Amino acid sequence: MSRLDPSLIADLPPFAGMDRQSLEGMLAKAVSVRHPKDSHIFREAEKANSFFLLLDGFVRVVKVTPDGEQVIIRYIAAGELLGIAKALGRETYPANAVAAADCVLLSWRSSIWDAIVSTHPGFATNTYSLVGERLVGTQDRVVELATERVEQRVANAVLNLARQTGRKTEDGILIDFLISRQDISEMTGTTLHTVSRLLSSWETKGWIKSGRQRITIIEGHELMMLATARS
DNA sequence: CCATTAAAGGATT
DNA sequence: AATCCTTTAATGG
Incomplete structure (x- = not known):
């Protein structure tokens, strides 16, 4: 596996404010994965063993109703984290993530989440912001759908x-x-x-x-x- | 105003 | 050729 350069992620929101050494530490634990268009990155209710950073491409987050109807929850663009079940206090993924285009991602084992958050408080607050933004977005959509x-x-x-x-x-x-x-x-x-x-x-x-x-x-x-x- | 159904033509593989 | 995507029109809630 080739070495990953810190400049790859240094400018992305989740890692804002992180020093070079910490970035290298994060990358050392990451695995890069490729997902062709339409392949599943993870599935709802699956054990959340990994979380991901989307480097390139687009991801569609989808819920499927019992009678097979699909609802698209959101799209995720390059530079965003996904599958961060640990940040939500969950053991399983809450929805399906499907590559909406060919995707390149970094993935980390969820088991190191707690260690990362405690050694890099900035990463934790950045994650809170992301979760907050998504919450606001879904709230807006609830209002939209209702009115x-x-x-x-x-x-x-x-x-x-x-x-x-x-x-x-x-x-x-x-x-x-x-x-x-x-x-x-x-x-x-x-x-x-x-x-x-x-x-x-x-x-x-x-x-x-x-x-x-x-x-x-x-x-x-x-x-x-x-x-x-x-x- | 909007969903459903049906039909047909174009694009993609 | 088979399948998927889009448009259009008719009908009914």
């Missing part, structure tokens, strides 16, 4: 994806991985047909450009108006 119309929820989902994973192109902000209308419907609690209709009507208005599994936001402002408009 907003489908059109607004879809607009929000698209904007959030663009903010999280967007890449600038000549046309606008491209959501930088393959995402189907089915995926968006699973994020927003609607059907792929409704998502399809909404996206094509936005395309007609010139707000977005979308092809098969690709979405580019051209006029983010209009979408934001829609997303926040009161019915």
Whole structure:
């Protein structure tokens, strides 16, 4: 296994404020793993033996209902931790994590979590922040699902994806991985047909450009108006 | 306003 | 060729 350079992770939020020696210590205990698109990184209810840092790619966190319906909880972008069951006081993973694109990750054994947190208080606080941000995000989505119309929820989902994973192109902000209308419907609690209709009507208005599994936001402002408009 | 169903055309493998 | 993704239209809650 090749040696990993500290600069690989030094600038990522979880390791902010960590000195070089500590970074090297973390990396010495890490194993790098590759996950091809659509492979599972971990599964719900599985024993949480490892936690991960996503170095490249995108991960989809998914819950599956008893009757087989999928709900997308969130997407995780490069630089974020995932599978941090230990930080949540859990022994098992709370959901499935699937590679939404080809992914490169670092993984650590969960058994060293406590030692890391006690020797690197900064890592602990960074993790609290991450957990807090995700909590706020899910709270927002609960409010959305309870009060907003489908059109607004879809607009929000698209904007959030663009903010999280967007890449600038000549046309606008491209959501930088393959995402189907089915995926968006699973994020927003609607059907792929409704998502399809909404996206094509936005395309007609010139707000977005979308092809098969690709979405580019051209006029983010209009979408934001829609997303926040009161019915 | 939105889900469901059905049908059909395009894209991907 | 088989499968998946998207669009469109009709119907009904």
